[in-house]
Amino acid sequence: MRHQARTLVTALAGAAVLASGAAAARELMVVGFGGPFQDNARIALFQGYAKATGQPVKDDVYNGEMAKVYSMVKSGDVTTDVIMVEAPELIRGCEDGIFEKMDWSVVKKDKFIPGGTTTCGAGAVLWGVTLFYDPAKVQNGPDTYAKLWDVKTYPGKRLLRQSPKTTLEIALLADGVPPADVYKVLATPAGQKRAFDKLDQIKPQLMWWKSGTQPVQLIASGDATYAVGFTGRIVRANDGGAKYPLLWKTLLYSVDYWAVVKGSPNAKEGMKMIEWITDTKPLLALADIYAVSPANKEAAANPALSVKNPGMLSSHVDGGLFIDTEFWVANGEDLEQKFNAWLAK
């Protein structure tokens, strides 16, 4: 009996050693927002890296919920190594010690576009929202936010994101604030009131979306006539036969970043992978199969890329508004509450 027990203990200890050995050499776990971007990034970037280095890579999908990442870091059981995050979550997570600081001796800092690097993140892709509408219903629809407020000329429902972020900027742009001054104005109580007053003017005509798939969906279903939605989704809908105009003058854009989760046993490998997947060659390989707007200067400037992807953001950012991440990290919670109070009024 005792002998058996000892055998069991030895076996368990052996298994534990094996398990910990396996953990050290486990595959790199990359987590992103999913969708067609990730399906193609899996081929060109993740598996490309695996092939080039022999380091096995797996990927998974999340919805941007940070609670899971926070509890993972708190409990010390970090199963995600490289993660794609939006800018505000990146800044917050960096200050909270949720992400490792970028090792700029591994990742080359100078290959990124301006704003493409932060303490804890390396730029992956640009994303943006623009105004669009259903040309079957409206010919020569509004092509500026000021015109979107003209409900007499352009009747019908307007679909905006159910969030103060982008919505308040759009209200100020519609009210004639020049793009360069939007965040200066929005930082003052008077400017915030101005934005909400502007929204009040068309509140009965407003509808709100929560997930990125909805703008195209709700325009197609006829529930809304005009919408502000992600450009990638509009381009894809047009590839699928829709004829939505791309109104680049109304662009608001930002960057999604790669980051390494704090305490990842593969932090070093993660940095190496980020260096590889933000390089020009793999990004051009990705661009071969999927229209992207990379945050890598050289790749973005490649003329073949903008031909292949007419919706590439970096060719259209002139006149667009770069969403001020620091502003939203500092004021997001306060404005979120005011926005919710305003919605319920």
Next chain:
Amino acid sequence: MATRTNLLAAGLIAPLLILVVASFVVPLLVTLYTAVGNPEVRDTLPRTAAAVRAWNGEGLPPEAAFAAIAEELAQAQEGQSIGQLSRRLNFEQPGMRALLLKTARAKADLAPPFKDALVALDARWGEADLWRLVKRNTARATPLFFLRSLDFSLAPDGSIVRAGKDDAVFRALFARTFVISFWVTVLCAVIGYPVAYTLSTLPQRWANAALALVLVPFWTSILVRTAAWFILLQREGPVNALLQSMHVVDAPLTMIFTRFAVYVAMVHVLLPFAILPLYSVMKGIDPVYMRAAASLGAPAWKRFLRVYLPMTMPGVAAGALMVFMLSVGFYITPALVGGPDDQMVSYFIAFFTNQTINWGMAAALACLLLAMTGILVVVARLVVPGFRIGTVGL
């Protein structure tokens, strides 16, 4: 002998007890603790905390506090722990985040005396209210999250004030949550009652088939059923097409993102929870009672009101309680088919948990929701006759 029996009983009950403690009591206590916990200043600025605690709150704190905060903010920035602190203080006093980050970044250029250096960097460091904010938050517990969840707030001097009209969200939110839940409960009871009655009177063969019609949706994921309603109710969806082809309406109705859609989808999702307890109670009622009432000369309506309804009340109560409790915590359905003013408390709990990582607010809202629901159920037990949960094994 008696002790042995007691031990045996305790042993038999232990798994249940452990389950209840581990899955209910412990999470509840953790949530309550999170709702009042206030660790940020103490953990991130321990020496500053000690220095301001020694200060009496009049004028400005001593130089030691200024020196400590300058030092500790820079350390926190370097050590990636300034986030929780700056977010916590910014939540109480907008603008604090920018001030703390600015100070942390400027540390290298600051020289003693730090009082003058910090005030020169930003005049807010010379305001007593700001230091009172820091001092206030060296306490282990804070009422702030509960106050905010009830649309109160702390003024700079620490007194409790009502939130302004532009910031008041949560009282209306709680009221809306309970109003929606109430009507969903009423609708489920009113619709479920005749359905359960019909089921209970069908011959067994048909009853099983009909029961499957109730159970199959019951086993289907909430998300799937809600998404189905989304498709049915949209502007160019089947419901509008039907109404138009029947010339009930001329132009398609806007049904999606309305309170109407929330009621339809929630009632559909929760209806089985009302039907099943009613069905089990009705199945157990011997038809002989109704025949007895009839033979004593009671007309149909009186037989129903005086005999049948009172006997089915435990089923109504159990179903209603279940539907109400589940509705109060609903999240997915209003989020998908409701508009911005149809969202319930859970929506904001999820928002604070995932979006702003403000777990104090999430926990405070959760505790209040639980407490209010508990009070309502207790009141219902006192007020509604026949509301004895135990009778149907709940």
